[in-house]
Amino acid sequence: MDYLLIEWVDEDPKTFSVVSIDQLADGGLRSSGRKLIGKTESIIWTRGKEFLGRILNIGGCDELTVEADERAAQVSDDERLQKVEPTRKRSNISVDVPLKKQKSRRNESSDRSRRIGDILSHIDSSTIEGILADDSNQHNLEGEQEESNETTETNEYKGKYRSLRTKYRELKRKYKELLNKTNETADVELYEGTGLKMNVAELASIKMMSSQSSSVLARNLFRRLFSAEELTGHSLYGKKCNANATLPLPEIDPARRDAVIGYIIKEDGFDTPPPAGISIAERKSLSKVRKRFKRDITKSLSDFLREESRKFQNAT
DNA sequence: TTAGCCCTGAGGAGCCATCA
């Protein structure tokens, strides 16, 4: 069987892989032989994903592997460090990506509180008005029903309400300030091909306040993209739990679910083919790390859905 | 055929913020 030496398109710095000719997406080209050299074609990678690659050579696996190593060596280490580290692109060989940042939780919390303030400033002010109006109506209702029982407890509630209203006005003022400062109102597709769009500034804010781990980011995106009703009473994949005889919960909307999971995986640089020039053992190790990462994300989200359901049941 | 992984559900631990 023939093999192809591929230079991945859109890779900076350049990366190379040796792939079987069967991995050419266009099956009709597989008999074209050396005519393929120099052409840019779709290559089928793991899980059926396709990536564009320029065909540099065709031949035996061993000789092409040597050539790939030589070409990779020509790319300077300095260039890799400067361009790869900050973006964690497909060519990032390091698989030692910490799932949790080592920052102390105490510092995180103080940071997060500031970020939450920013997030709240992006919430539609009419929504907050509605909440406060409900709160106010609730107080009025209680006042009518228990007119004879208006104790100091009621006064405390009124005090808390006034305090919340002051906070709300402050947030509203900050919200308007930020609106004036930024024009980032455009939507961006969360994950390529899903069609699920989110506001750029909102997505950035959620990322900021979810810096502890990818699991937290995934959960916060679920909170943003699914309603409380959707989060309760659904499981992540709707599959039967064999450990229990109970009926499986229905699957949560797969389009939004997959968009979130795909986005998280992409953000951590795990949706890309393995870098060129690594051994089979390293390739297997990388594959394990990727599987482990996805498992952690889906596990956390699955936990999250159960927790939401449990909270809902406790409340009713 | 079989080892390893997947997935859901349950229970509990650890950390942190809030409150009395």
Place this chain on the structure above:
DNA sequence: TGATGGCTCCTCAGGGCTAA
């Protein structure tokens, strides 16, 4: 300062699934 509650993560169980 201790109690409490929320959030997140970890571990385990157990049958199905899948690749070797």
